[in-house]
Amino acid sequence: MKLLLAVSLFISIGTLCSAYIISNSLVNGNEIQTIYSSINDFEEKNPGVKIIPMDTYSNHFNLSRSYSLGSRQTGDAVVANINKNNKWPVVQNVTTTLTYPSSGGNGAFLTYVLINCEQSSNIGQAYVTYGGVHQHFIQIIVEAHVTSFFNYAAFFYGIK
Numbered sequence: 001m002k003l004l005l006a007v008s009l010f011i012s013i014g015t016l017c018s019a020y021i022i023s024n025s026l027v028n029g030n031e032i033q034t035i036y037s038s039i040n041d042f043e044e045k046n047p048g049v050k051i052i053p054m055d056t057y058s059n060h061f062n063l064s065r066s067y068s069l070g071s072r073q074t075g076d077a078v079v080a081n082i083n084k085n086n087k088w089p090v091v092q093n094v095t096t097t098l099t100y101p102s103s104g105g106n107g108a109f110l111t112y113v114l115i116n117c118e119q120s121s122n123i124g125q126a127y128v129t130y131g132g133v134h135q136h137f138i139q140i141i142v143e144a145h146v147t148s149f150f151n152y153a154a155f156f157y158g159i160k
């Protein structure tokens with residue numbers, strides 16, 4: 001009886017804490033406030049905006065995932081990068097917003113974006129919600145669901 005109670009308490013705490021939002025600016029690695037709690041939330045608040053899923057490579061053996069957009073070009077280099085490690089005592093649905101450049105306006109001419117992720121589940125997707133490659137700005141929403149940790153390293157390549 002006590003065990004049952006403990007289990008149901010654990011599950012309800014898990015449910016309460018199940019959405020976690022991380023948001024980062026890519027310039028100087030400063031954190032900015034979060035905007036969206038999920039891609040669905042983004043779609044509701046921005047009706048009609050085109051959302052592009054990024055190419056996904058997933059490794060089911062070690063649950064690592066990579067998202068990419070565009071391709072490397074002669075003369076490009078990393079113009080912004082960030083990496084973060086997060087973990088939680090109970091699984092979370094995690095949403096991360098990556099914005100380049102964080103100040104708005106134009107950055108380098110972007111050619112390629114790569115985001116390497118590690119998580120404890122194989123549920124995840126990344127979406128371009130604003131800008132893109134061959135443009136000077138981009139916003140990406142990365143979702144990792146039902147995971148107890150989320151580590152990522154993002155590399156933005158471009159020509160200055």
Ligand SMILES: *[C@@H]1O[C@H](CO)[C@@H](O)[C@H](O)[C@H]1NC(C)=O
Nearest residue numbers: 059061062063064065117118
């Ligand atoms: C997962 O496996 C891939 C391919 O074998 C490897 O490139 C990657 O480094 C591995 N990731 C971790 C976290 O071990």
Ligand SMILES: *[C@@H]1O[C@H](CO)[C@@H](O)[C@H](O)[C@H]1NC(C)=O
Nearest residue numbers: 015018019092093123145146
């Ligand atoms: C968390 O993600 C899972 C899998 O995508 C989904 O079934 C569940 O409803 C989500 N939970 C919340 C609170 O959004």
